[in-house]
Amino acid sequence: MKFGRILRDSPDGKIARLVVVEPEKGRVIDLARAAALHYVATRNATTDAARAFANAAYPGSMALALSMGNYLTDHTPGIVASTGDDASLDMNEVEWLPASDPPVLRDGLNFLGHITGWSAKMGRTVPDAMERVVPYCQNSPAMVIGNNATVPWPGYINHMDYELELGWVIGRKVKNLTPENALDAVFGVTMYNDFSGRDLQQDEVAIGMGGTKAKNFAHGIGPWITTMDEFKDPYSIEMEVRLNGETKGKGVSSDVLWRVEEVLSFVSQGEYLQPGEVIGSGTLEKGSALEHGIKLKPGDVVELEAKNIGILRNVLGEPEQGMWWPTAQPGKLVPTS
Amino acid sequence: MKFGRILRDSPDGKIARLVVVEPEKGRVIDLARAAALHYVATRNATTDAARAFANAAYPGSMALALSMGNYLTDHTPGIVASTGDDASLDMNEVEWLPASDPPVLRDGLNFLGHITGWSAKMGRTVPDAMERVVPYCQNSPAMVIGNNATVPWPGYINHMDYELELGWVIGRKVKNLTPENALDAVFGVTMYNDFSGRDLQQDEVAIGMGGTKAKNFAHGIGPWITTMDEFKDPYSIEMEVRLNGETKGKGVSSDVLWRVEEVLSFVSQGEYLQPGEVIGSGTLEKGSALEHGIKLKPGDVVELEAKNIGILRNVLGEPEQGMWWPTAQPGKLVPTS
Numbered sequence: 001m002k003f004g005r006i007l008r009d010s011p012d013g014k015i016a017r018l019v020v021v022e023p024e025k026g027r028v029i030d031l032a033r034a035a036a037l038h039y040v041a042t043r044n045a046t047t048d049a050a051r052a053f054a055n056a057a058y059p060g061s062m063a064l065a066l067s068m069g070n071y072l073t074d075h076t077p078g079i080v081a082s083t084g085d086d087a088s089l090d091m092n093e094v095e096w097l098p099a100s101d102p103p104v105l106r107d108g109l110n111f112l113g114h115i116t117g118w119s120a121k122m123g124r125t126v127p128d129a130m131e132r133v134v135p136y137c138q139n140s141p142a143m144v145i146g147n148n149a150t151v152p153w154p155g156y157i158n159h160m161d162y163e164l165e166l167g168w169v170i171g172r173k174v175k176n177l178t179p180e181n182a183l184d185a186v187f188g189v190t191m192y193n194d195f196s197g198r199d200l201q202q203d204e205v206a207i208g209m210g211g212t213k214a215k216n217f218a219h220g221i222g223p224w225i226t227t228m229d230e231f232k233d234p235y236s237i238e239m240e241v242r243l244n245g246e247t248k249g250k251g252v253s254s255d256v257l258w259r260v261e262e263v264l265s266f267v268s269q270g271e272y273l274q275p276g277e278v279i280g281s282g283t284l285e286k287g288s289a290l291e292h293g294i295k296l297k298p299g300d301v302v303e304l305e306a307k308n309i310g311i312l313r314n315v316l317g318e319p320e321q322g323m324w325w326p327t328a329q330p331g332k333l334v335p336t337s
Numbered sequence: 338m339k340f341g342r343i344l345r346d347s348p349d350g351k352i353a354r355l356v357v358v359e360p361e362k363g364r365v366i367d368l369a370r371a372a373a374l375h376y377v378a379t380r381n382a383t384t385d386a387a388r389a390f391a392n393a394a395y396p397g398s399m400a401l402a403l404s405m406g407n408y409l410t411d412h413t414p415g416i417v418a419s420t421g422d423d424a425s426l427d428m429n430e431v432e433w434l435p436a437s438d439p440p441v442l443r444d445g446l447n448f449l450g451h452i453t454g455w456s457a458k459m460g461r462t463v464p465d466a467m468e469r470v471v472p473y474c475q476n477s478p479a480m481v482i483g484n485n486a487t488v489p490w491p492g493y494i495n496h497m498d499y500e501l502e503l504g505w506v507i508g509r510k511v512k513n514l515t516p517e518n519a520l521d522a523v524f525g526v527t528m529y530n531d532f533s534g535r536d537l538q539q540d541e542v543a544i545g546m547g548g549t550k551a552k553n554f555a556h557g558i559g560p561w562i563t564t565m566d567e568f569k570d571p572y573s574i575e576m577e578v579r580l581n582g583e584t585k586g587k588g589v590s591s592d593v594l595w596r597v598e599e600v601l602s603f604v605s606q607g608e609y610l611q612p613g614e615v616i617g618s619g620t621l622e623k624g625s626a627l628e629h630g631i632k633l634k635p636g637d638v639v640e641l642e643a644k645n646i647g648i649l650r651n652v653l654g655e656p657e658q659g660m661w662w663p664t665a666q667p668g669k670l671v672p673t674s
Contacts, residue, residue, distance in 0.1 A: 103440065104477055109546065115670065128671040129540035134663055137546035138475035138553075140441055142609040154607035178661045203466035209446065209474035210547025216475075217607035257670060258663065265661050270491035270554035272479040324515045324602050326471055326595065333452065333594060334465040 001076065003188070004028065004224030005062055005097040016060025016097055020080050021224045023310065027088040029080055031058040034087035038079045062100040063276025066171050066187060073227070096147040098221040099190045100169055104277040105139040105219060107194055108263050112255050113285025121290050122202065134258045134266035140216040147223035147312050153298065154217050155319045157197030160296040164241035164249050164287030164304050167192030167278040168264065169225050177268040179261035185273060186264070188227040189237070191304040191312035192280045193220030198290055221278055223310045230308055234260040239306040241287055243294070249286035338413065340525070341365065341561030342399055342434035353397025353434055357417050358561045360647065364425040366417055368395040371424035375416045399437040400613025403508050403524060410564070433484040435558040436527045437506055441614040442476040442556060444531055445600050449592050450622020458627050459539065471595050471603035477553040484560035484649050490635065491554045492656045494534030497633040501578035501586050501624030501641050504529030504615040505601065506562050514605040516598035522610060523601070525564040526574070528641040528649035529617045530557030535627055558615055560647045567645055571597040576643040578624055586623035
């Protein structure tokens with residue numbers, strides 16, 4: 001199945017709603033509405049009790065919905081079959097939210113072609129530490145954006161870039177996974193665009209503490225999540241990125257440094273993965289504009305697409321001017337010669 | 338005032354409760370209980386309605402309580418004065434939770450003595466990028482622990498260490514702060530122990546994406562939060578760390594690379610700070626055992642203390658054996674010579 005999140009009008013203002021997406025029928029089904037109708041029709045529930053129960057079972061938060069364990073995958077097919085027709089909306093007219101509201105957002109660096117291509121363009125030597133430790137970073141989830149959203153562009157970034165990635169959406173609270181059971185923790189797959197400021201990233205990587213302001217201004221997640229049962233394996237997903245309609249990078253998710261099972265196991269060692277969190281696959285080879293010698297401009301349209309997932313489309317906004325930025329302090333730490 | 342979180346027994350099992358801490362009286366005040374009594378006594382509320390309202394105003398989550406804006410600081414003094422005596426518990430008998438349940442956890446690297454001391458011990462050159470970009474990382478909040486908690490020790494870490502830090506607790510959702518208004522966003526200060534695996538950290542820093550498994554197995558936060566009005570400024574807080582009762586590092590929070598106002602402003606550029614999130618001050622000079630040539634052992638007791646905050650005490654657990662770890666892949670990325 002395909003699950004997403006949209007905004008709907010209500011007397012309380014716009015509210016988030018969980019939906020099933022049926023691209024072949026051109027519609028989404030509002031799950032809290034469908035479930036309430038279903039409980040009235042099949043369980044003798046009163047309308048008020050059915051609405052309260054349905055909103056608890058299908059909250060607007062994907063993280064919260066997945067935190068209820070198997071409820072989402074166990075009960076949704078029956079509800080959609082029973083009352084989906086009466087709770088459906090035209091999928092071309094809805095306002096999309098990020099497919100998940102991840103409590104934690106992490107991102108791998110795992111496709112071999114991108115590791116070498118990115119490093120060459122950044123003038124960096126590939127560290128052999130990546131052959132011992134699975135590379136990934138912690139991103140901030142404060143600025144996740146969904147399909148069709150404008151990408152906020154902070155004025156301190158000059159060299160703007162996109163990144164073509166899959167997002168592995170975690171479905172349960174788990175710790176200490178092993179490669180044998182790691183894929184069981186994955187609820188589904190979405191597209192993940194890890195927008196990046198390449199100029200600022202140079203200094204951030206040199207410090208060694210991970211990307212911060214070069215990364216956390218916008219993370220595209222969507223358009224929706226396709227559950228894992230719809231994929232043969234994590235290594236044969238066809239994906240591509242288009243810039244203003246022109247295909248720039250394209251390939252299959254096979255060329256990995258670490259197996260996806262190893263990435264998930266590594267991230268979960270000694271700490272919990274959280275329901276609804278998104279772990280980026282790392283950028284596909286030629287999946288950044290940097291690898292093509294291109295810098296993004298305001299108004300550029302970036303589309304990430306994968307077969308059986310869909311298209312995550314975002315438009316670059318205008319750079320925000322007048323933001324505060326620290327004044328460099330040469331010589332404060334490192335003696336100037 | 339001082340705010341903390343404890344666990345209490347209930348018919349639903351142990352639940353988190355928000356408390357005001359009065360160390361001079363040796364007690365904590367359960368705020369949801371005090372508030373319910375207060376609403377009945379002063380507003381003609383029924384017991385059931387008062388309890389429901391009190392639990393919404395004083396949830397067990399510090400992040401959620403702070404998300405209600407000024408309610409916590411505006412209303413708590415009156416409630417404590419009115420019904421605090423009837424809702425108090427002996428502070429030496431309570432089970433402490435992490436002082437906040439941070440939605441996001443970040444950590445600076447900001448005390449000059451530690452930057453040079455840590456770098457020397459790790460055999461690393463201090464990058465001059467730190468004079469242009471404020472260094473900080475994103476940590477995972479999945480493994481926060483409170484006062485008196487045992488520190489989980491994953492078996493893949495050999496060289497275990499502590500770090501003496503303050504934690505700046507954010508009180509409101511804000512973006513694009515400037516040094517002029519940045520401190521207004523801070524609700525209070527707590528102690529933060531950023532436990533670290535120094536052996537693994539070598540490879541993680543070399544990759545440049547930030548600490549992951551060397552950092553995210555345990556983050557000590559507590560014992561409670563002292564609100565900002567109780568401090569003269571962020572630069573005169575006296576702090577120290579003791580290992581098995583012996584003082585190892587001690588000093589005042591003044592020797593910074595970037596002013597605290599600049600750190601907070603930088604982190605908030607282009608993204609939201611979240612109520613309840615904790616931003617580590619960075620480790621004080623000589624605030625790690627590494628700087629003394631010491632490795633921690635199971636059973637070691639680490640105490641972080643700051644004047645007007647309190648003591649965060651943690652005991653190192655036994656290393657967990659049998660955890661999965663990736664098999665190194667020499668030559669997979671970097672040709673072996």
